[in-house]
Amino acid sequence: MSNNSISVADAAQNLSEKTGAIATQAQGWITNNGVDILIAAAIGIAIALALLGVRALGCRMVGRVTPGADPRWPILFAKVVAKTNLFFIVLCSAQLVAEHAETPPAILQAINFLFVIAATIQAAIWAREFILGYIQHRAGVDDEHSTLSSAMGIVRLLVTVALFAVAIVVILDNLGVNVTGLIAGLGIGGIAIGLAAQGIFSDLFAALSIIFDRPFRRGDTITFGTFTGTVEKIGLKSTRIRALNGEQVVVSNTNLLNMQLQNFAPLQQRRAVMLFGVTYQIAPDLMARIGQELKAIVERQPDASFDRCHAFQFGASSIDYELVFHVQGSDFTAFADVRQAVMIEMMRRFAELGIDFAYPTQVSFTAAPDGRLVMPYPHVRMLAEGECGNEEGAGSAGANGSDRG
Known part of the structure; x- marks a missing residue:
């Protein structure tokens, strides 16, 4: 105990001596x-x-x-x-x-x-x-x-x-x-x-990755896995997304960034691809005219731009066409309105031109006694009518003969 007291006293004395020496040096330095x-x-x-x-x-x-x-x-x-x-x-x-x-x-x-x-x-x-x-x-x-x-x-x-x-x-x-x-x-x-805290730090660094890489922001509509929704909150560990059905989906930041994401916020235009078919009874001239007619229909719609329209294959019961056009803006409701308007105008114009939309049909053919394929109903009716005429003629001839006889 005494040794500690002596060491403390010595340290205090040394500090006092050093302070005094510094003060003396400072006084002399200022003076000179x-x-x-x-x-x-x-x-x-x-x-x-x-x-x-x-x-x-x-x-x-x-x-x-x-x-x-x-x-x-x-x-x-x-x-x-x-x-x-x-x-x-x-x-x-x-x-x-x-x-x-x-x-x-x-x-x-x-x-x-x-x-x-x-x-x-x-x-x-x-x-x-x-x-x-x-x-x-x-x-x-x-x-x-x-x-x-x-x-x-x-x-x-x-x-x-x-x-x-x-x-x-x-x-x-x-x-x-x-x-x-x-x-x-x-x-x-x-x-x-x-x-x-490996999991916490993993999600924290994933959150920092969201900051620097900016794959999405709060308010963006994204699709990940099988879910589509709007980002409501991005936290330290997880991100909360409001799904289209109304429920809230909570996903950890690490798992979210490991998925393939689709962000609809930067979307500037939407692309519409419409497939339709016309019947094989269409005339070749009308078939070539369909593209120009649809181009005029699309360009009459607001914020819509025509891309292309071509026949691309002979289907089982139709000649198949592909119509592609774009609608400016990211609003899906506006896009759906334009697409519906195009479909309605197509039906009106096709009706005026006499173009029939195709739907799955099946035609049956029967074979004649000599093996030739014949269509059943029209030819059968014609044959029946001819036979009936012949029978009536024969009957009337017989009747006339009997009368004459």
Whole structure:
């Protein structure tokens, strides 16, 4: 117990002696280098005012930004500059003029020590602001309809903890502390946490992939697997989608990105492909005229553009056609209205031209006694009528003969 008291007393005495020596050196330095110190102070104040002016300019640029607007690169750098600390500005100015006027080594060492701490912390603050600002720039998280507004809290926490942990290690290393064990401990702890929360971190990085790759946003209509719905919320671990039937589908971000997605939000036009068939009784001239007639019908519709229309095969009971046209816009209801209008106009125009739509039919042929294929009903009726006429003629002839007889 006495040894501890003696060591503490010795340390206090050594600190007092060093402080007194520094004070004595500072007093002598000020006395002998007054003019040089004033010049250095003036230069340092000028540097500090210049840095304060740059920070004020950054704050002014940030203040002009409309809330919720997508931050551009100049605004992003302005936000970084606006986070400059006054303590760092003062120590930066002191560091730049510290070697002027034969500064005593003790004072110079103290300034270097404080500058390292201030610069390291300031670098961590700048890096944090830049990373978070870049994420906001990519995702537009200031908007209430942002991609990952609910996940930004944990993203800020992770970025802050990581950057300031690195800053603390750098400061301790500059103080002469052996940080090898600390770095090893942080690495082992990070691996343990990563293994324990592997699923959470997997979904978190998937959420970050949604930010940078932007496969979809909140409000987009997407199709994945067998589901189609509107994205309602993108969270830290899962995404909630409102299906067409009204139910809410919750999918983890990792599983969602592993699927093939169809996003209808960037859709600028919809393509309609209509297959139809006409009967084989159509005249060749009408057959060649169908494409022009359908082109005129499509071009009369609003926001519709004709692509092509051709006969492409002889079907089992029809001559098959393919009509292709486009409708500008992503609204499916408007697209369906145009497609229905085209179908109605087709039926009207085909009726005027005498073109019949084909439907599955089957015609039976029978063989005559000599083996020739004949159609059954028309020829049978004609044959029956002829036989009946012959019988009537024979009967009347017989009757006349009998009368004559």
